Amino acid sequence: MLPRPEVTPLTEPYWSGLAAGELRFQHCRDCGNAWLPARDECPRCLSRSHDWQVASGGGRIISWVVYRQAVHEAFVERIPYNVAIVELDEGPRLITNVDAREEELAIELPVRLRIDEDDGLHLPRFTLAGGRWSR
Numbered sequence: 001m002l003p004r005p006e007v008t009p010l011t012e013p014y015w016s017g018l019a020a021g022e023l024r025f026q027h028c029r030d031c032g033n034a035w036l037p038a039r040d041e042c043p044r045c046l047s048r049s050h051d052w053q054v055a056s057g058g059g060r061i062i063s064w065v066v067y068r069q070a071v072h073e074a075f076v077e078r079i080p081y082n083v084a085i086v087e088l089d090e091g092p093r094l095i096t097n098v099d100a101r102e103e104e105l106a107i108e109l110p111v112r113l114r115i116d117e118d119d120g121l122h123l124p125r126f127t128l129a130g131g132r133w134s135r
């Protein structure tokens with residue numbers, strides 16, 4: 001069984017959004033900054049005034065690693081698998097997986113959001129957008 005996230009009042013809009021087919025991120029009402037994961041204060045200006053917005057689904061690969069050893073027994077049958085940092089078009093970055101072969105991954109590669117239901121969890125993952133090297 002996959003490890004379960006700890007859902008708190010702060011993170012509930014994120015998880016309920018995924019269950020509803022939306023990737024939501026926080027947006028600062030004072031400076032316009034947008035971020036993930038959820039936190040009480042804007043990481044840029046420390047304002048506590050924010051709302052939640054819905055990601056358009058576009059993004060690009062910032063970096064990734066390929067796991068060849070499982071860090072949890074739930075992942076043993078998935079190795080090798082990638083863990084990537086994707087920057088959404090709206091700015092927030094998240095740690096995720098990209099559904100692609102290792103040799104297809106590249107920095108700056110455009111990706112597209114896909115919300116997977118995996119072991120009862122709704123998780124934001126990405127697929128390659130437009131094929132290799134497209135911009």
Ligand SMILES: [Zn+2]
Nearest residue numbers: 028031042045
């Ligand atoms: Zn701010």
